[in-house]
Amino acid sequence: MAEREDLPRQACARFEEDLILYHYQELSDATRHGIETHLEGCAACRLSLEELRSLLPKTIVADDPPAAFWQSYSNDIHERLSVSGNTTGWREVLLSLFRSWPVPVAATAAIFALAITLTLTRGQWWPRETPPPELGEMLSVTDNLEFLKSMDFFDSIDLLEAMEGQEGPKGETSHRAL
Amino acid sequence: MDDRWLQQGEAGRILSLRHNEDPTRAMITSRPAEFGDDELVALAQQGQRQAFESLVERYKHKAYRIAFDFTRDREEAKDLSQEAFLNAFRHLGSFDRRAKFYTWFYRILVNLCIDYRRRKTRIRMESLDERTEQGKGTDGIADPAPSADQQAISRQMSERIGAALAALPAKQRTTFLLKNHEGLSIREIAEVMKAAEGTVKSHLHRAVTALKQRLAELT
Numbered sequence A: 001m002a003e004r005e006d007l008p009r010q011a012c013a014r015f016e017e018d019l020i021l022y023h024y025q026e027l028s029d030a031t032r033h034g035i036e037t038h039l040e041g042c043a044a045c046r047l048s049l050e051e052l053r054s055l056l057p058k059t060i061v062a063d064d065p066p067a068a069f070w071q072s073y074s075n076d077i078h079e080r081l082s083v084s085g086n087t088t089g090w091r092e093v094l095l096s097l098f099r100s101w102p103v104p105v106a107a108t109a110a111i112f113a114l115a116i117t118l119t120l121t122r123g124q125w126w127p128r129e130t131p132p133p134e135l136g137e138m139l140s141v142t143d144n145l146e147f148l149k150s151m152d153f154f155d156s157i158d159l160l161e162a163m164e165g166q167e168g169p170k171g172e173t174s175h176r177a178l
Numbered sequence B: 001m002d003d004r005w006l007q008q009g010e011a012g013r014i015l016s017l018r019h020n021e022d023p024t025r026a027m028i029t030s031r032p033a034e035f036g037d038d039e040l041v042a043l044a045q046q047g048q049r050q051a052f053e054s055l056v057e058r059y060k061h062k063a064y065r066i067a068f069d070f071t072r073d074r075e076e077a078k079d080l081s082q083e084a085f086l087n088a089f090r091h092l093g094s095f096d097r098r099a100k101f102y103t104w105f106y107r108i109l110v111n112l113c114i115d116y117r118r119r120k121t122r123i124r125m126e127s128l129d130e131r132t133e134q135g136k137g138t139d140g141i142a143d144p145a146p147s148a149d150q151q152a153i154s155r156q157m158s159e160r161i162g163a164a165l166a167a168l169p170a171k172q173r174t175t176f177l178l179k180n181h182e183g184l185s186i187r188e189i190a191e192v193m194k195a196a197e198g199t200v201k202s203h204l205h206r207a208v209t210a211l212k213q214r215l216a217e218l219t
């Protein structure tokens, strides 16, 4: 109860989101003018905006590694890139075709599963002028599917949020539970 | 002679490599800053690794910073951000050049960061004791009175901010970091997260509101 009194004064509810967007300069001209006019006559919103301006930059806790770190970063990535192949090829071209369609990843995966099956059973589904993929390349189809799946990160993010919810959030919500 | 640009601004951060045999490569190495992302991506897609390394040099600080925001650990941040570059390089062929390279790359990176946190969360969930300890450590806005030692205060502050950010749900945290720390526009964040702009605004609103409550003493 006591901590509630320490909470910052609330801005007008209907301007709350716009104040944040105003702070980040994300409002259209018309909305910006509207909020500026409102700010002239509303102390609570002015205070709220001041709080945003004071608080938000402070949340950036930057790490500043030394120059040697960046040098080793560049060296490492150079090494890692030289042993890592760029997989641009027939698969990626095919992928780029699917990508521009509004086809869910699952459907793409299904098509690829079919393609792999065809590859393994018949070995003749690719265009005649394209050389057949080598074994190593065929194996990396899985890698591509993994990549596509990983790019659909909302699955991942939803799962994370569910896990964090299950875990019992720290701080804030444990107060609420009391 | 390829090292001339080493002293010049952004170009100075580009790794020096000699590829005398190829005029295009020599050009990338000598004047990397003159190439836009699109050109570098196009060259990299044609197999010019040097062009991709220029992209790495251009984005490594930002990539590291984002990864650090999620991990709060220098080595993990280095590893995750490098992994993101490697993934991007391996799959550059599937990058649609109508999109922006960095939003595509940020998506790869953020996904890896989310995945990292998911693994961490799983480990935490497996250890009840540890979880209880962590709760004690990060809870409580009304902590002990400020010490005279300024360094201790700022470290404490930094930990508190870290805890407040970590307590945000993943979508809110991602949105907030990309906006507040990285300065991406709402539109760009929507592209990275493949979400509607309205959804992004709503995540941002919730994140800021939660942070204002948790970090009231900083305002």
Ligand SMILES: [Zn+2]
Residues within 6 Å of the ligand: A011, A012, A015, A038, A042, A043, A044, A045, A046
């Ligand atoms: Zn108001």
